[in-house]
Amino acid sequence: MAELLQVESLAKRFGGIVATDNLTLSVPEGELHALIGPNGAGKTTLIAQLSGLLVPDSGRVYFGGGDITGVSMPSRSLLGLARSFQITSLFLDLSVLDNVALAVQAHAGHSFHFWSNARREPELRDPARAALARVGLSARGDLPASALSHGEHRQLELAMALASRPRMLLLDEPMAGLGPEESARMVSMLRDLKKELTILLVEHDMEAVFALADRITVLVYGRAIASGKPEDIRNNAQVRDAYLGEQEAVHG
Amino acid sequence: MTPTFNLRTTVGLLLLLALVLLPVYVELTGSRFLLTLFTRIVILALAAVSLNLILGYGGMMSFGHAAYLGIGGYAVGMLAFEGITSGFVQWPVALLVSAFFAFVIGALSLRTRGVYFIMITLAFAQMAYYIVAGLARYGGDDGLTIEKRSQFIAPINLSNKVQFYYICLVLLCGAIYLVWRLVNSRFGMALQGARSNDTRMRAIGFPTYHYKLIGFVIAGTLCGLAGALLANHTDFVSPAMMYWTRSGDLIIMVVLGGMGSTFGPLFGAVALLVLEEVLSGITEHWQIILGPLLLLVVLFARGGIDGLLGKAHHG
Numbered sequence: 001m002a003e004l005l006q007v008e009s010l011a012k013r014f015g016g017i018v019a020t021d022n023l024t025l026s027v028p029e030g031e032l033h034a035l036i037g038p039n040g041a042g043k044t045t046l047i048a049q050l051s052g053l054l055v056p057d058s059g060r061v062y063f064g065g066g067d068i069t070g071v072s073m074p075s076r077s078l079l080g081l082a083r084s085f086q087i088t089s090l091f092l093d094l095s096v097l098d099n100v101a102l103a104v105q106a107h108a109g110h111s112f113h114f115w116s117n118a119r120r121e122p123e124l125r126d127p128a129r130a131a132l133a134r135v136g137l138s139a140r141g142d143l144p145a146s147a148l149s150h151g152e153h154r155q156l157e158l159a160m161a162l163a164s165r166p167r168m169l170l171l172d173e174p175m176a177g178l179g180p181e182e183s184a185r186m187v188s189m190l191r192d193l194k195k196e197l198t199i200l201l202v203e204h205d206m207e208a209v210f211a212l213a214d215r216i217t218v219l220v221y222g223r224a225i226a227s228g229k230p231e232d233i234r235n236n237a238q239v240r241d242a243y244l245g246e247q248e249a250v251h252g
Numbered sequence: 253m254t255p256t257f258n259l260r261t262t263v264g265l266l267l268l269l270a271l272v273l274l275p276v277y278v279e280l281t282g283s284r285f286l287l288t289l290f291t292r293i294v295i296l297a298l299a300a301v302s303l304n305l306i307l308g309y310g311g312m313m314s315f316g317h318a319a320y321l322g323i324g325g326y327a328v329g330m331l332a333f334e335g336i337t338s339g340f341v342q343w344p345v346a347l348l349v350s351a352f353f354a355f356v357i358g359a360l361s362l363r364t365r366g367v368y369f370i371m372i373t374l375a376f377a378q379m380a381y382y383i384v385a386g387l388a389r390y391g392g393d394d395g396l397t398i399e400k401r402s403q404f405i406a407p408i409n410l411s412n413k414v415q416f417y418y419i420c421l422v423l424l425c426g427a428i429y430l431v432w433r434l435v436n437s438r439f440g441m442a443l444q445g446a447r448s449n450d451t452r453m454r455a456i457g458f459p460t461y462h463y464k465l466i467g468f469v470i471a472g473t474l475c476g477l478a479g480a481l482l483a484n485h486t487d488f489v490s491p492a493m494m495y496w497t498r499s500g501d502l503i504i505m506v507v508l509g510g511m512g513s514t515f516g517p518l519f520g521a522v523a524l525l526v527l528e529e530v531l532s533g534i535t536e537h538w539q540i541i542l543g544p545l546l547l548l549v550v551l552f553a554r555g556g557i558d559g560l561l562g563k564a565h566h567g
Binding site for chain 2: 053074078082083091092098101102103105106111112115117119121124160
């Protein structure tokens with residue numbers, strides 16, 4: 001399998017805190033790669049650097065064979081690297097369908113169209129409806145995004161990421177704050193998605209991670225202390241010490 | 253493509269109809285003064301409509317929008333002073349110069365956010381104010397009287413007050429329609445997305461800076477047109493046209509009428525200026541009444557007059 005995403009010796013410091021410490025990581029096409037680690041391990045910082053929100057101090061990021069280290073966030077998205085946010089980040093005052101349609105519009109060429117009504121363009125609305133159907137939000141399309149529950153917000157996040165027809169998804173804690181039932185639905189949705197997309201998943205829910213991941217990388221203080229198949233990670237003594245020992249879910 | 257029919261649209265269209273019929277009323281009652289007042293209201297409503305594009309739909313809190321009133325006005329005034337009275341020259345120049353300044357001011361100030369954006373737009377407008385106040389050739393502080401209104405070909409005659417009123421009204425309707433089309437287009441969706449969540453917009457692939465800048469330039473140009481009209485209306489331009497309190501008035505109109513709504517700026521301009529007129533007839537301390545009134549709207553009627561109409565409609 002060809003490597004879709006490659007990270008080479010990436011480093012990021014905030015003052016004295018080392019958030020990313022000489023990190024090397026690669027995700028081949030088609031893999032669901034999970035990133036786990038205790039709070040403050042630098043997972044979100046890494047996602048931010050991969051999506052272009054933060055600029056690394058040193059190191060390189062390659063996507064689809066090209067160097068994207070200096071590429072802006074909008075351009076990365078256009079290359080097919082989509083991210084969801086840990087803290088729900090939506091257009092709360094726009095309708096649910098508008099939210100997804102904007103994600104479609106972002107990838108439908110430039111938006112310097114000043115005259116015709118964008119809310120009536122099938123080219124934008126149809127793929128948006130399809131993405132909403134995919135995450136089970138079809139019936140909620142006309143509501144303002146602010147009217148949805150937290151669980152539905154996570155689903156909407158996913159629909160927006162899908163609507164941009166990405167090659168790779170960067171998912172930052174998609175299960176955060178979900179109830180057991182909603183989590184289960186999210187897991188089955190992700191299982192469906194991994195058939196067609198490469199996914200980098202940051203998640204605290206170990207049950208979900210071990211159910212979904214092809215490979216897992218464990219981050220501690222910005223460093224990858226282990227990387228491998230789920231069963232290797234489960235049996236890795238160093239990982240247990242650093243992190244998993246506290247997690248009941250892994251043993252259960 | 254008709255707008256969804258609801259109470260706010262109905263009231264908006266009725267208000268426009270009333271404005272269309274106003275000269276008839278003036279003719280019947282002979283109160284010329286009303287025509288002068290409402291010409292001014294229509295022109296400032298046009299300026300408010302332009303501000304609403306960036307403030308209401310784009311979330312850009314420009315505190316220097318009156319600068320374009322002044323720039324458009326002075327373009328007409330200076331050209332008239334130099335003997336160029338043709339409106340076919342004056343008006344395009346007013347629009348182009350406003351667009352140019354909006355581009356420069358926008359390109360610099362849109363790199364900042366929040367309070368800094370407010371302060372930098374305010375600073376640019378005040379800079380324009382002091383520059384114009386220093387132009388001794390064009391009257392400096394005292395302003396510049398315009399001897400002759402913009403000349404167009406017959407039968408257009410801006411010195412005919414009724415005709416001038418209708419020209420202003422047509423341009424206002426055109427501006428409302430233009431902004432309505434703009435905000436519902438792909439461009440408008442990008443603008444509203446940037447207002448709602450700029451980071452997310454960039455994350456999904458929109459270079460929001462470019463869209464906001466284009467919106468800023470369109471708004472500045474439209475306001476420049478209002479400035480050209482205002483100069484013709486008062487036959488006079490002065491630095492006071494672009495003083496920061498005037499920018500504040502425009503913001504109040506937009507907020508009072510309803511930010512990000514089709515007819516909101518029109519509601520706001522009519523309400524504010526009519527109230528000002530009525531209250532100043534009652535007492536010279538009219539601002540003591542107007543102030544608390546505005547406070548009530550901001551505290552209890554988010555969405556302004558347009559929002560109230562929307563609520564009344566939905567019961």
